[in-house]
Amino acid sequence: MLSTSNDHSMTMLIRKLESIATLSDEERQTILRLPVRTRVLNVGQDIVRDGDKPSQSCLILDGWACRYKMLDGGRRQIMSFHIPGDIPDLQSLHLHTMDHSLATLTKSTIAFIPHESLRELTTRFPGIASVLWRDTLVDGGIFREWMVGMGRKSAFGRIAHLFCEMYLKLEAVGLAGEHRCPWPITQIDFGDALGLSNVHVNRTLQEMRGQGLITLRGCTLVIQAWDELIRASEFDPTYLHLEKRAT
Amino acid sequence: MLSTSNDHSMTMLIRKLESIATLSDEERQTILRLPVRTRVLNVGQDIVRDGDKPSQSCLILDGWACRYKMLDGGRRQIMSFHIPGDIPDLQSLHLHTMDHSLATLTKSTIAFIPHESLRELTTRFPGIASVLWRDTLVDGGIFREWMVGMGRKSAFGRIAHLFCEMYLKLEAVGLAGEHRCPWPITQIDFGDALGLSNVHVNRTLQEMRGQGLITLRGCTLVIQAWDELIRASEFDPTYLHLEKRAT
DNA sequence: CGACATGTTGATCATTGTCAAGTCAAGTGG
DNA sequence: CCACTTGACTTGACAATGATCAACATGTCG
Numbered sequence: 001m002l003s004t005s006n007d008h009s010m011t012m013l014i015r016k017l018e019s020i021a022t023l024s025d026e027e028r029q030t031i032l033r034l035p036v037r038t039r040v041l042n043v044g045q046d047i048v049r050d051g052d053k054p055s056q057s058c059l060i061l062d063g064w065a066c067r068y069k070m071l072d073g074g075r076r077q078i079m080s081f082h083i084p085g086d087i088p089d090l091q092s093l094h095l096h097t098m099d100h101s102l103a104t105l106t107k108s109t110i111a112f113i114p115h116e117s118l119r120e121l122t123t124r125f126p127g128i129a130s131v132l133w134r135d136t137l138v139d140g141g142i143f144r145e146w147m148v149g150m151g152r153k154s155a156f157g158r159i160a161h162l163f164c165e166m167y168l169k170l171e172a173v174g175l176a177g178e179h180r181c182p183w184p185i186t187q188i189d190f191g192d193a194l195g196l197s198n199v200h201v202n203r204t205l206q207e208m209r210g211q212g213l214i215t216l217r218g219c220t221l222v223i224q225a226w227d228e229l230i231r232a233s234e235f236d237p238t239y240l241h242l243e244k245r246a247t
Numbered sequence: 248m249l250s251t252s253n254d255h256s257m258t259m260l261i262r263k264l265e266s267i268a269t270l271s272d273e274e275r276q277t278i279l280r281l282p283v284r285t286r287v288l289n290v291g292q293d294i295v296r297d298g299d300k301p302s303q304s305c306l307i308l309d310g311w312a313c314r315y316k317m318l319d320g321g322r323r324q325i326m327s328f329h330i331p332g333d334i335p336d337l338q339s340l341h342l343h344t345m346d347h348s349l350a351t352l353t354k355s356t357i358a359f360i361p362h363e364s365l366r367e368l369t370t371r372f373p374g375i376a377s378v379l380w381r382d383t384l385v386d387g388g389i390f391r392e393w394m395v396g397m398g399r400k401s402a403f404g405r406i407a408h409l410f411c412e413m414y415l416k417l418e419a420v421g422l423a424g425e426h427r428c429p430w431p432i433t434q435i436d437f438g439d440a441l442g443l444s445n446v447h448v449n450r451t452l453q454e455m456r457g458q459g460l461i462t463l464r465g466c467t468l469v470i471q472a473w474d475e476l477i478r479a480s481e482f483d484p485t486y487l488h489l490e491k492r493a494t
Numbered sequence: 495c496g497a498c499a500t501g502t503t504g505a506t507c508a509t510t511g512t513c514a515a516g517t518c519a520a521g522t523g524g
Numbered sequence: 525c526c527a528c529t530t531g532a533c534t535t536g537a538c539a540a541t542g543a544t545c546a547a548c549a550t551g552t553c554g
Contacts, residue, residue: 051485069395071481077395091388094381099388099486123373130369133380134341136387141338141346143390148316148324150397151442155510186532195398197511202534234318238298239346402542433500444543449502 009036009111012061012173016085019172020138020243021131030125034118036111047089047102047110054092056112060084063108064184068192069100078193080142081105081166081185085173090136093118106184134241141239150195153233155204158194160233163214163223165240172242183221256283256358259420260306263332266419267385267488268378277372281365283358294336294349294357301339303359307331310355311431315439316347325440327389328352328413328432332420337383340365353431381488388486397442400480402451405441407480410461412487414470419489430468 010032017023023031038061041047047065048054065082079100082088089102093115104110122129142165149158166183170176187205191198208214213229215222223229257279264270270278285308288294294312295301312329314336326347329335336349340362351357369376389412396405413430417423434452438445455461460476462469470476 067391069391071395071399075399077398079391079394091384094377095384095388095488097485097488099488100391122376126370126373126376129373129376129380130341133376133383136380136384137338137342140383140387140390141342143387143394144314144316144326144347147326147390147393147397148318150394151324151439152318152322188532192398195394198533199512199535200510203510206534238344241342241344241346435500445501446503446544447542450542453502 009038009059009061010034012085013059013087015173017131017135018244019085020241021134022243023131024127027125027128027131030121030128034113034121036113038109038111041104041108041110043104043107045104047104048092048098050098050101052098053096054089054098054115056114057087057089057092057118058102059087059111059113061109061111063110064105065102065108065110066105066189066193067100067102076192077195078189079146080139081193083166083170083173084175087113087132087135090118090132091139093122105189138239138241141241145239146193155194155196155200156207157233158196159190159201159204159208160213160229161235162190162194163221164226164229164233164235164237167221167223168237168240168242172240179223179226181221182219183216184219256285256306256308257281259308259332260334262420264378264382265491266332267490268381269490270378271374274372274375274378277368277375281360281368283360285356285358288351288355288357290351290354292351294351295339295345297345297348299345300343301336301345301362303361304334304336304339304365305349306334306358306360308356308358310357311352312349312355312357313352313436313440314347314349323439324442325436326393327386328440330413330417330420331422334360334379334382337379338386340369352436385486385488388488392486393440402441402443402447403454404480405443406437406448406451406455407460407476408482409437409441410468410470411473411476411480411482411484414468415484415487415489419487426470426473428468429466430463431466 014023014028014031017031036059047058050069060082062084065088067079067082067088069077069079071077080088089098092098122132145165149161153161167176167179167181170181175181187201188198190196191201194201205216209216213223213225215224229235261270261275261278264278283306294305297316307329309331312335314326314329316324316326318324327335336345339345369379392412396408400408414423414426414428417428422428434448435445437443438448441448452463456463460470460472462471476482
């Protein structure tokens with residue numbers, strides 16, 4: 001399925017950017033005019049691969065994706081989860097060789113934006129350049145936070161932290177509310193993201209269910225005890241650098 | 248100790264930026280004219296703290312620094328090590344609240360550059376903006392690589408990987424060569440960076456010494472078996488995005 | 495010389511991984 | 525519509541990597 005640019009595609013991007021920064025009318029209009037090519041990808045498809053030298057960046061319109069890296073012996077590390085509005089490989093605009101891969105976690109709609117267009121945009125509009133730069137910096141902040149988890153937190157704390165993080169990110173673009181959000185992630189992905197085995201993820205989730213903290217069934221997460229989750233995971237949302245939330 | 252800007256201070260920055268990108272003569276001259284205020288800090292001093300809203304970024308002229316975050320119960324996670332030429336809190340240019348702290352690991356000379364000057368620079372010179380953006384993106388790549396280590400590698404692999412990474416970073420700015428580099432890091436810092444206890448770091452280092460892979464004494468690291476270290480740590484330098492090395 | 499941080503060693507504990515088997519739900523093809 | 529396949533989830537038994545605690549050695553620097 002292919003289509004050419006339209007305002008609708010860019011709405012999600014605007015919403016995301018406005019969750020972490022402020023845009024002027026002119027900037028908003030300029031972004032809406034970006035040329036894109038849209039494609040629908042199935043579950044578990046690579047969007048770009050480690051070693052590629054992409055000439056475009058991708059914007060997620062619908063579905064979830066992740067960055068990951070493979071190691072010897074089939075071990076995998078997922079480095080981030082991405083949701084609609086994210087441009088997960090924006091870094092390829094200035095880092096020409098991919099040092100990791102990017103894949104869908106669900107059936108997804110992806111818009112591709114030529115680097116050429118982005119480069120022109122950032123040269124002509126330093127304000128937009130700042131916002132996009134800021135977006136990649138927030139990503140960096142999330143990486144740091146995950147490092148804290150993997151280095152110094154228990155499996156329980158890490159899982160709880162990820163729930164809080166994804167809930168807030170989804171809420172910021174209007175995809176979650178009332179402590180309820182989509183959760184299309186398998187326990188294997190979960191483990192690969194947090195540096196845990198799927199078996200241990202499973203046991204820890206059961207413990208969280210047992211304590212009445214969450215419900216997780218049929219790809220929907222309900223956080224029943226937000227405060228307790230925050231406490232147990234030492235969660236502090238500062239690192240997400242959210243400015244406002246979508247309605 | 249205080250001094251005003253001079254070319255000498257900025258030489259280290261130029262060298263660092265030229266290790267990951269190319270600068271035009273004009274860009275180089277412009278950077279050399281940046282105003283800075285220089286200070287010497289002792290070991291273990293905070294440069295900026297979690298929660299601060301800095302109005303300047305710091306450039307390391309001499310010594311080592313690290314980003315870190317404290318958790319309940321005195322646990323600490325170090326998220327990166329920084330060497331001369333690095334601007335470890337460049338992200339504060341666009342993320343106004345610090346989500347972690349920055350401290351010296353050795354007695355260090357630090358230059359402070361006002362955000363105002365950096366903002367003007369990036370607006371007037373999109374090329375310099377790109378290089379600085381690129382620098383923060385390389386940082387992000389390093390975070391991702393550390394995540395892979397903490398999530399999926401053994402203590403041995405993680406330590407070996409860090410040796411390879413720091414050696415190449417130092418070599419790129421002319422501070423290491425012949426598989427020998429300064430190593431002013433305690434085993435406690437080491438553990439806090441890799442998510443290990445200092446005791447386990449100690450034992451693993453002894454194992455590496457026993458296998459004749461490294462020598463580490465008196466703050467100097469000598470890598471005796473580079474290839475074996477690369478292999479054991481699954482090290483691939485792509486993520487450092489180095490373009491050329493200093494002479 | 496003495497204090498204090500760093501490094502070293504041993505003993506024991508525990509979180510988490512691995513392996514293996516089995517259940518369950520959803521989808522697919524005959 | 526049912527047998528079959530497939531992927532995800534669950535459970536148990538056992539192993540291992542690395543943590544913790546405690547003591548002691550070794551610097552190094554004022």
